[in-house]
Amino acid sequence: MLDTNSPLFWQESYQNGRIPWDLGEPTPPFARLASSGDYPPGEMIVLGAGYGHDARLFAQHGFSVTAVDFAPQAATTMRKLNDENHPITVVEQDIFALDGDWYGRFDYLLEYTCFCAIDPARRGEYAALASRLLKPGGLYIALAFPIGRRPGGPPFVVQPDAVVELLVEHGFTLLHREFPHDSVPSRQKIEELIILQKRP
Numbered sequence: 024m025l026d027t028n029s030p031l032f033w034q035e036s037y038q039n040g041r042i043p044w045d046l047g048e049p050t051p052p053f054a055r056l057a058s059s060g061d062y063p064p065g066e067m068i069v070l071g072a073g074y075g076h077d078a079r080l081f082a083q084h085g086f087s088v089t090a091v092d093f094a095p096q097a098a099t100t101m102r103k104l105n106d107e108n109h110p111i112t113v114v115e116q117d118i119f120a121l122d123g124d125w126y127g128r129f130d131y132l133l134e135y136t137c138f139c140a141i142d143p144a145r146r147g148e149y150a151a152l153a154s155r156l157l158k159p160g161g162l163y164i165a166l167a168f169p170i171g172r173r174p175g176g177p178p179f180v181v182q183p184d185a186v187v188e189l190l191v192e193h194g195f196t197l198l199h200r201e202f203p204h205d206s207v208p209s210r211q212k213i214e215e216l217i218i219l220q221k222r223p
């Protein structure tokens with residue numbers, strides 16, 4: 024049994040075409056945010072970016088996007104799909120191995136189905152990493168998914184209240200949360216948009 028902490032686990036899913044998380048396009052709630060004008064373009068990091076649909080979306084809206092994923096097929100596909108007019112920087116690396124060179128560089132951290140992919144025992148480590156990567160005042164933008172209470176994973180279910188609480192403990196302030204009206208039908212009410220700000 025492969026370990027979800029290993030890129031081999033995810034690579035095997037990609038190679039077998041078992042990627043039920045992949046929407047094949049940006050998720051509508053992020054598309055709405057990107058075009059809202061409420062979030063001025065800046066430096067953004069996308070963790071566990073997969074095939075990079077959300078990363079490319081924000082790049083097309085003028086953001087300078089770094090997309091991180093440790094599965095070779097995810098990184099290769101992101102490089103292949105890169106839009107030369109709005110390129111993203113693809114980093115094939117374990118997010119937990121991102122070192123001090125990356126700290127404090129980002130105005131935004133975007134996350135969708137990465138949090139639920141990591142071992143729940145590492146959630147504190149994840150929140151600490153998010154805080155380190157962002158500039159003071161930077162925004163953590165995520166769809167907390169899948170909301171539930173069953174054991175096991177991946178996906179490891181989330182409770183948005185607990186995710187918010189964890190981030191608040193790691194130096195964030197909650198700015199906004201909503202059940203998006205425009206989530207894809209199969210994810211309605213089982214994902215919640217959360218936006219938090221790293222305290223200056």
Ligand SMILES: C[S@@+](CC[C@H](N)C(=O)[O-])C[C@H]1O[C@@H](n2cnc3c(N)ncnc32)[C@H](O)[C@@H]1O
Nearest residue numbers: 033044071072073092093094117118135136140
């Ligand atoms: C469920 S998929 C989600 C992909 C993408 N965010 C999406 O919504 O389509 C989780 C992704 O996170 C990546 N991942 C999991 N743990 C990681 C880690 N520690 N470092 C980097 N990438 C990781 C996997 O390789 C996989 O591509």
